[in-house]
Amino acid sequence: MDLTIAETAERTGLTAHTLRYYERDGLMLEVPRSSSGHRRYSEGELGWIELITRLRTTGMPIRDVRRYAQLVRAGEGNEAERLEILCRHRDAVRDRLEAEARHLAAIERKIAVYLGEADNCH
Template sequence: MTVTQTTAAAPGGTGGHAAPAADGVRICSGPPPHPRPEGQDSYSISEVVALTGLTAHTLRWYERIGLMAHVDRSHTGQRRYTNRDLDWLDLVGKLRLTGMPVADMVRYAELVREGESTYAERRALLEATRRDVLNRIAELQDTVAVLDRKIGFYADAGRHPEAERTR
């Protein structure tokens, strides 16, 4: 099987370097997290589970709460995901990693579906999330500095056992 990576992004773009697509939707030039079969743009729920690591339950829940746009169905009623859906799921995964509340992710998805008139609100939501992430990074850097000091202390204490009694 030949494998390639697509460059389509979720509706409204996911960040990175974006360029307009033929349909006017901005696309991200970054590769998706997992290679996809060349020429394939229709995936069953089990294939999406394998590609994303999400569970079928999570995928159905995302759709139920409005985090995923309507997912097309086959003539037998089975969900059929597209590369665009997979790109959206990648963005949702990134938003989850930021610690963004599910309600905010759902609001972002609603704004994306509403179109270009919501760019300012989407940007504000993402900027607030970015500030939160940067604050968490600063907290983690402070925590690493404390750990480094303690590790250094214990490394020194091993060479100078009398120092341990003073700390």
């Protein structure tokens, strides 16, 4: 399967502009081109786009995504550094989730006060 940039944008929910930016900024691994020079995306590229979108959505800084992509492009032998980047990000996401859970609990307690301890909130 080879998708155009427009088809890839539709499949991923990103814009063509964002996909070009990802490539220009070193976030993509390698996007093959057709003989006419147009970008062609395969399932592998779609999987990578999904990963970096998730990393960005969960707050990984662009510089860390870029470094991770550099390491993957470099091939074997740097897996320990890749793991370190992902573990550090996982820990940051966990910390934010724990903080969000504490915030939610405080909101739930306040709702309970207003509802007189009954849970009638929709």
